[in-house]
Amino acid sequence: ETGVTQSPTHLIKTRGQQVTLRCSSQSGHNTVSWYQQALGQGPQFIFQYYREEENGRGNFPPRFSGLQFPNYSSELNVNALELDDSALYLCASSWYRGETQYFGPGTRLLVL
Amino acid sequence: AQKVTQAQTEISVVEKEDVTLDCVYETRDTTYYLFWYKQPPSGELVFLIRRNSFDEQNEISGRYSWNFQKSTSSFNFTITASQVVDSAVYFCALPSLTGANNLFFGTGTRLTVIP
Numbered sequence A: 001e002t003g004v005t006q007s008p009t010h011l012i013k014t015r016g017q018q019v020t021l022r023c024s025s026q027s028g029h030n031t032v033s034w035y036q037q038a039l040g041q042g043p044q045f046i047f048q049y050y051r052e053e054e055n056g057r058g059n060f061p062p063r064f065s066g067l068q069f070p071n072y073s074s075e076l077n078v079n080a081l082e083l084d085d086s087a088l089y090l091c092a093s094s095w096y097r098g099e100t101q102y103f104g105p106g107t108r109l110l111v112l
Numbered sequence B: 001a002q003k004v005t006q007a008q009t010e011i012s013v014v015e016k017e018d019v020t021l022d023c024v025y026e027t028r029d030t031t032y033y034l035f036w037y038k039q040p041p042s043g044e045l046v047f048l049i050r051r052n053s054f055d056e057q058n059e060i061s062g063r064y065s066w067n068f069q070k071s072t073s074s075f076n077f078t079i080t081a082s083q084v085v086d087s088a089v090y091f092c093a094l095p096s097l098t099g100a101n102n103l104f105f106g107t108g109t110r111l112t113v114i115p
Helices: none
Strands: A005-007 A010-013 A019-024 A031-037 A044-050 A053-057 A064-068 A074-078 A087-094 A107-111 B003-005 B010-014 B019-021 B024-026 B033-039 B046-052 B059-061 B064-069 B074-079 B088-095 B103-105 B109-114
Touching: A005 A087, A010 A019, A019 A087, A019 A107, A031 A074, A044 A064, A044 B103, A074 A087, B003 B088, B003 B103, B010 B019, B019 B109, B024 B074, B033 B074, B046 B059, B046 B064, B074 B088
Parallel strands: A010 A107, B010 B109
Antiparallel strands: A005 A019, A019 A074, A031 A044, A031 A087, A044 A053, A064 A074, A087 A107, B003 B024, B019 B074, B033 B046, B033 B088, B059 B064, B064 B074, B088 B103, B088 B109
């Protein structure tokens, strides 16, 4: 059974650019959640996708957007990057919304 | 709103000592789950346990044990005979009240086990 995978592992961007992060869910899982983890903090919920529809959103601006594909993999897009967007972005999948979430290794984004 | 408090920011112990990580939560739900995750330096959050609020039995898994007390809204985690590989940041988490059941995390406790 393949776990949650994310790409890329590291990324450096400059302020104002756009970035796309990718996540492949664990086999059999149809729900993907994205979290942002700033240094020294706990992860903060960005949004969740269930069967290709957004199923909930945290307190993040619209420049954070996402997609889920028919194979349940997902993308997180961030437009107009700001310095404060520098963080570890974690993707988690579960076999159903509300069930245990299993996390990927994360993507470390640095905005200069 | 859901809230999780992990008052211990950092703990250091010598190998083979026992250590307890504290977690206090707030929720309006009468039925809920609680979680513990481990985050080693690599960054990946590793699932450790999910506990239903109906079940107040202590749970033991190898060197790990969890003490859930609904009366004090606490869900503490004990590592017995700690090892260097236990060094990590540990997070306690509580699902939201919304349909997404997204997790609310505490700020984590960084555990360092000294050989």
